[in-house]
Amino acid sequence: MKPNDPGITWLEEKPLGLAERLYLPLFVQGLTTTSRHLVSKKNTVNFPEERPAVGNPLIYRGVHRLNRDDEGRVKCVACFLCATACPAHCIDIVATESPWEDREKYPESFQIDELRCIFCGMCEEACPVDAIELTSLLDLTGKSREEMIFDKEKLLSVYDMTKDAEPMKSADLGGTL
Amino acid sequence: MPTVIVDGQEIEIGADERLNCIEAARRAGVEIPHYCWHPGLSVVASCRMCLIQAGSRNAETGEISMIPKLVPGCQTPVKDGTVIVTDSDLVRDSRARVEEALLIDHPIDCPICDKAGECLLQDYHFEHGQSERRADIHAFTSRRRDVGPTVTLFVDRCIMCTRCVRFTREVSGTAELMVSARGAKEEIDTFPGFPLENKLAGNVVDLCPVGALGDKDFLYQQRVWFLKKSANVCGGCAAGCSIVTEHNQDTVYRLKPRENPHVNKWWICDEGRYGWHHLHDPSRLVEAGKRGADGFEAVEWADVVTRLRDDLKAAGRLAVAVSPHLTVEEAWMLCAVARSIDPEAFLALGYVPTTGDDESFPGGFTIRGEKAPNRVGVETVLGLFGAVADDGSVPGWNELLRQVQTDTIKAAWVTAGYPTPDGSWCDEQTAAAFASLDCLIVQDLFDSPLAARAQWRLPAAGFAERAGTWVNCGHHAQSFEQAIRPPAGVWPEGRLFWNMLGRQGLYDPSGVRQQIAESSAAFAALAGDLPNTGVDLRLQQLAAT
Numbered sequence: 001m002k003p004n005d006p007g008i009t010w011l012e013e014k015p016l017g018l019a020e021r022l023y024l025p026l027f028v029q030g031l032t033t034t035s036r037h038l039v040s041k042k043n044t045v046n047f048p049e050e051r052p053a054v055g056n057p058l059i060y061r062g063v064h065r066l067n068r069d070d071e072g073r074v075k076c077v078a079c080f081l082c083a084t085a086c087p088a089h090c091i092d093i094v095a096t097e098s099p100w101e102d103r104e105k106y107p108e109s110f111q112i113d114e115l116r117c118i119f120c121g122m123c124e125e126a127c128p129v130d131a132i133e134l135t136s137l138l139d140l141t142g143k144s145r146e147e148m149i150f151d152k153e154k155l156l157s158v159y160d161m162t163k164d165a166e167p168m169k170s171a172d173l174g175g176t177l
Numbered sequence: 178m179p180t181v182i183v184d185g186q187e188i189e190i191g192a193d194e195r196l197n198c199i200e201a202a203r204r205a206g207v208e209i210p211h212y213c214w215h216p217g218l219s220v221v222a223s224c225r226m227c228l229i230q231a232g233s234r235n236a237e238t239g240e241i242s243m244i245p246k247l248v249p250g251c252q253t254p255v256k257d258g259t260v261i262v263t264d265s266d267l268v269r270d271s272r273a274r275v276e277e278a279l280l281i282d283h284p285i286d287c288p289i290c291d292k293a294g295e296c297l298l299q300d301y302h303f304e305h306g307q308s309e310r311r312a313d314i315h316a317f318t319s320r321r322r323d324v325g326p327t328v329t330l331f332v333d334r335c336i337m338c339t340r341c342v343r344f345t346r347e348v349s350g351t352a353e354l355m356v357s358a359r360g361a362k363e364e365i366d367t368f369p370g371f372p373l374e375n376k377l378a379g380n381v382v383d384l385c386p387v388g389a390l391g392d393k394d395f396l397y398q399q400r401v402w403f404l405k406k407s408a409n410v411c412g413g414c415a416a417g418c419s420i421v422t423e424h425n426q427d428t429v430y431r432l433k434p435r436e437n438p439h440v441n442k443w444w445i446c447d448e449g450r451y452g453w454h455h456l457h458d459p460s461r462l463v464e465a466g467k468r469g470a471d472g473f474e475a476v477e478w479a480d481v482v483t484r485l486r487d488d489l490k491a492a493g494r495l496a497v498a499v500s501p502h503l504t505v506e507e508a509w510m511l512c513a514v515a516r517s518i519d520p521e522a523f524l525a526l527g528y529v530p531t532t533g534d535d536e537s538f539p540g541g542f543t544i545r546g547e548k549a550p551n552r553v554g555v556e557t558v559l560g561l562f563g564a565v566a567d568d569g570s571v572p573g574w575n576e577l578l579r580q581v582q583t584d585t586i587k588a589a590w591v592t593a594g595y596p597t598p599d600g601s602w603c604d605e606q607t608a609a610a611f612a613s614l615d616c617l618i619v620q621d622l623f624d625s626p627l628a629a630r631a632q633w634r635l636p637a638a639g640f641a642e643r644a645g646t647w648v649n650c651g652h653h654a655q656s657f658e659q660a661i662r663p664p665a666g667v668w669p670e671g672r673l674f675w676n677m678l679g680r681q682g683l684y685d686p687s688g689v690r691q692q693i694a695e696s697s698a699a700f701a702a703l704a705g706d707l708p709n710t711g712v713d714l715r716l717q718q719l720a721a722t
Contacts, residue, residue, distance in 0.1 A: 079288035080400045095397040104319060105289045105397050128288045 048139065057136035057166050061119045064112055064150065065158035067131050067168055073100065074156060075131035078107040082123035082132050090116035091123060110152040114140055124169075133169055135162045179257035182234065183207050184264055190255065198250035198261050199227055207263055210272060210301045212386045213338040214251035217443045217540070218347060222249040224338050226301065228271045229253075230262040247271055269305065276306035282361075283387075284319045284333050292388030294401040298336065324354065325373030327393055327447060328382060330365060335389035337363050341381035348444065348540030351375040365389070376536070376544060379450040380443075383433055394451055395431045404430060407660035408709055410647050412502060412596075412640035413449035415547040417649030419710065420445060422453070422641045422660040429453045429641055429661060437710045439653055446544045453641065455596040456661075461622055462636035463666040473634055478668050482676045485618065485633060486518060492616040493587035495519040498577050499559060500527035500620075501549035502594035502637075503670060504645025505654070505700070506689040508551075508558040510674035511592065516562065517678070524564035525577040526555055527592060530602060545650055550640070554648030557699050557714075578610045589614050592670060593621035594637040600625025620670060638669035644686045645671065646703060648714060654703060655711030656690065 001008065019025050045052050054060050067075045078095035090113040098106040123132050135158060142148045150158075178189040183205035190196055190204065197220070199209045212224035227250035232243030241260055247267065255261070262268065279298060287293040320332040342354045342365065353373045357366040367373055373381070382392045404423040411418040411432070418441035421433045432453055434445040455461075465481045466473025476484065489495055497515045499508045515522040530548040537543045556571045565571055572580075580586050589611055595602040600623045608626040611617050619631040628634050641660040648654045663669055675684040694704035702717030 077289050078397070080403075081288060084400065084402065097397060104286075104321070 052138075054136040054138070058169055060136040060138075061121045061134045063114070063135050063137040063140055063158055064117075064123070064155055065133055065135050065162060066110060066152060066155040067133060067159050068156065074106060074110075074152065075129055076107050076110060077103065077129055077131070078105045078110075079128060081126040081128060085122040085126035087120060087122065088116050088118045090114075107152060110155065112150045112155065113148065114150055115145060115148045130168060135166055137162065179255075181205075181255045182258075182260045184262060196255050198229060198231060198248075198253045198255055198259075201255040201259070202229075202250070202261055202263060209250045209263055210297075210305060211251055212297060212336060213340060215340055215384060215443075218340060218343045218384075220252050221339060221343070222252040224275070224336070225249065226272065226275050227251050228275075229268055230265055232260040232262075234258040234260055272301070272305040273307045276302050277311070279336050280306070280310070281312045281314065282333070283336070286319055286334075290331075290334065290388040291391055291396060291401070292334075292385075296388060297386035323372075323393075324365075324367050324390075325378055327451075328373055328378055329391045329393055329396065331389050331391060332364055334387050335365055336387050337365075338386055339365075340384040340386070341365060341390060344377075344381050344384055345373070345375070348380070348538060348542065349375045349377040350539035354381070376446050376448065377444060377538060377542065379447045380434070380445070383443075392431065399425060399430045407641070407658050408435060409641055409657045409660055410550065410655050411445060411449040411452070412550040412647070413446075413452045413548065414545040415549060415552060415650035416441065416543060416545045417550050417647055417653065417655060418445045418449060419655065420449070424641070424661050427661045429456055435709075437655075439710055439713065440649065440651075440655070441542065442540075444540070444542050446542070448544065452596065453639075455598055455622065456639040456641060458598045458623070460598055460624070461664060461667075462624060462628075462634065463664045464636065465666075465668075466634045468632045468634075478673070478676075481633075481635070482673065486677060488616050488632070489518045489588050489590070489618075492614075493519075494585050495522040496577055496580055496586045496589045497522055497524050498527035498574065498589070498591040498593075499524060499555050500592040500594050501529050501552040501555050502527075502640075503551065503555060503592055504643060504647060504686070505551065505554040505558060505693065505703070506645045506686045507643070507671045507674060508555045509561070509693050510671065510678060510689060511590075512558060512562045512564075514674050514677045515590065523572075523577070523580055523586065524559050524562055525572040525580075526552065526559060526574065527577075528574040528595070528602060530595065547650060550649065551647040553650060553652055554646065554654070557648065558693075561697050561699065578607065581614060582610050587614060588616040588618075590618040591620070591627060592637070593619065593625070593627075594639075594670070596622060596639070597625075598623050600628065603627040635673070636663075636667040638663045638667060642667075643669045643671060646686075646690055646707075651713075652715045653711050653713050654700075654707070656687070656703075656707045 069075045078093055080093055083091040083093055092111045093107050094109040095105050096108040098104060121134055124134055178192060180187050180189055181201045183202045184207055186205050188205045199211055199214060202209050209227045209229060211227040213221055228247040229250045230243055231248045231253050232241055234241045236258055318333050322330055324330045342356060345354045346352045353367050353371050354365060355368060357364050379392060382390045403425045405425060407422045409420050409422040411420045419435035419437035421435045422429055423431050432450050434441060434443055436443050464475045465478055467476045495515060495518060499511055512524055529552050531546050532548060533546045535543050535546050559571045581589050603625050605626045608630050611630055617631045618633040619628040620635040620637050621628055622637050642663040644659040646654050646656045671686060672684045690703050693700045702712045702714050
């Protein structure tokens with residue numbers, strides 16, 4: 001669209017009135033806003049000494065975990081659906097035959113590159129057995145890139161760490177999925 | 178010409194063609210779903226998925242009379258005036274019922290089933306099935322038992338199409354598989370003490386329309402939707418079967434047969450099917466090396482191109498072994514390079530490994546005893562360069578061994594590319610024949626006694642890592658594409674020869690092929706774009722004369 005397009009209506013700026021030219025009323029208005037925020041409730045927290053409140057952990061998308069079943073085995077059946085759904089290609093699975101009678105396939109290795117991950121939660125949506133879930137852990141730090149590639153053991157340990165505070169999300173366990 | 182009417186659309190078929198309704202409908206662009214029918218096997222009409230309405234049109238009155246019942250499309254031959262209806266409510270309803278019946282006791286374990294993504298039960302249910310399950314039984318078990326050393330059977334996933342049973346009876350002729358029990362308790366099984374271990378056993382996995390038969394070599398390796406497919410030719414023997422190389426991120430995961438009526442029909446042998454593991458063998462040569470004071474020293478490829486030429490020029494009379502694993506294009510360029518270095522160079526066909534006689538199966542499939550894909554192609558190329566003996570035959574490996582032990586030959590260039598990780602294709606005694614040479618160049622996939630004696634040890638590319646044309650033992654030429662990149666540090670032979678010829682830009686196999694086709698009558702059939710089933714060189718020559 002060009003500036004001389006007939007579809008454009010050009011408006012003139014209003015001339016300043018007496019109050020604007022004095023600028024004192026506006027000055028008072030600005031100071032009022034400042035003083036109101038000085039005394040009101042503060043929303044910022046002194047992270048990491050203080051922790052921000054997480055709303056509903058069931059819909060929060062933080063660090064991943066790999067859930068365990070009743071016998072403490074990894075729930076994942078290595079179907080690769082999370083890796084297929086992942087838009088950031090951050091999940092790498094090596095599948096193999098499971099050592100258990102009641103299962104056919106399990107992940108020999110399961111790695112998530114947390115630096116590549118965009119925390120969209122598609123893996124959680126795709127999982128047919130509710131094995132991969134996003135917790136409400138939000139601070140994720142490490143000293144090297146290698147350290148931020150979470151392997152199966154680390155993801156299972158995230159589950160051990162969070163299982164009491166955050167039960168599994170599937171519907172029959174009181175979750176939203 | 179006989180006319181068939183498929184869903185109101187009239188198509189003409191050949192006067193001598195014997196087609197069934199599925200094939201006739203396919204000509205009209207209509208796909209009739211089917212499980213048990215396969216063009217390479219006998220007809221049993223047991224799955225009932227291809228039920229359609231058929232009838233005939235009276236040639237004189239034009240009146241159409243339909244058969245009152247649904248008929249199986251696979252078992253109903255078409256003739257002039259046959260009317261096929263595949264899109265009526267009756268047919269659609271019948272398909273939904275068949276799908277429903279199959280899914281009643283099918284374990285819906287698609288997430289862990291290797292077939293998911295290429296499963297006919299999935300595809301047909303999506304297209305023809307109903308969205309809701311009315312049965313309240315959930316037979317979600319998946320019993321598994323091995324039926325042979327390479328094939329495993331997930332018993333509950335089977336839909337009893339019996340394609341695998343018919344394959345072992347009609348094509349491999351070994352009849353290991355059978356149907357045990359009857360009715361709802363039917364199962365595929367082997368006879369006690371006779372496991373499925375024929376040389377074509379892997380084909381039953383390809384034939385299985387669902388995930389019941391699994392290939393142990395591929396089981397759990399990849400989900401099929403991650404795999405990219407490249408049309409290739411098997412390099413395992415002189416038959417040159419058309420294959421599809423399925424790969425992901427430069428790693429091959431499996432080979433599958435590609436339908437080619439002129440060569441391998443729908444099948445490949447297990448030797449070819451599992452004959453790709455050498456590509457990812459850690460002991461492969463991945464570095465161009467020049468012999469130095471202590472062992473081979475790595476040389477940059479750009480330097481190899483110039484130094485190779487200088488070394489050969491300095492050495493004197495040159496002998497070249499053109500490997501039957503090279504493509505026609507590569508062999509042609511190698512001969513051109515050799516003749517540009519030494520116009521009198523002795524050119525010979527490289528070592529052709531053989532293991533006994535050809536082995537034929539009742540279904541018409543033959544495994545060749547000659548274990549190299551392009552002997553005929555290389556021989557024809559050598560003929561173009563005048564490398565023929567007085568009796569018209571092309572000198573082979575034994576003649577080359579004799580020549581290099583004479584005083585005239587000073588340098589040898591042996592292209593190999595044999596898929597033997599232990600380098601056993603050439604023993605120490607044979608390698609000793611090259612002892613008196615000033616310069617020996619060996620280009621191979623793996624280290625061998627011969628490579629150990631070389632001044633230049635160059636890595637070669639595997640079958641999936643090169644593009645070009647191979648001519649099988651029946652003079653049938655097939656062009657194929659490069660599936661994966663060779664390991665870092667490896668130049669495929671074609672790229673080296675291309676650069677040694679001083680050509681600019683990237684190696685262009687199809688450009689070289691056009692050049693060969695234009696310059697020789699023997700390869701005239703290779704001009705233009707080839708069909709993906711290839712061309713018969715002799716047939717084309719006959720037609721030309």
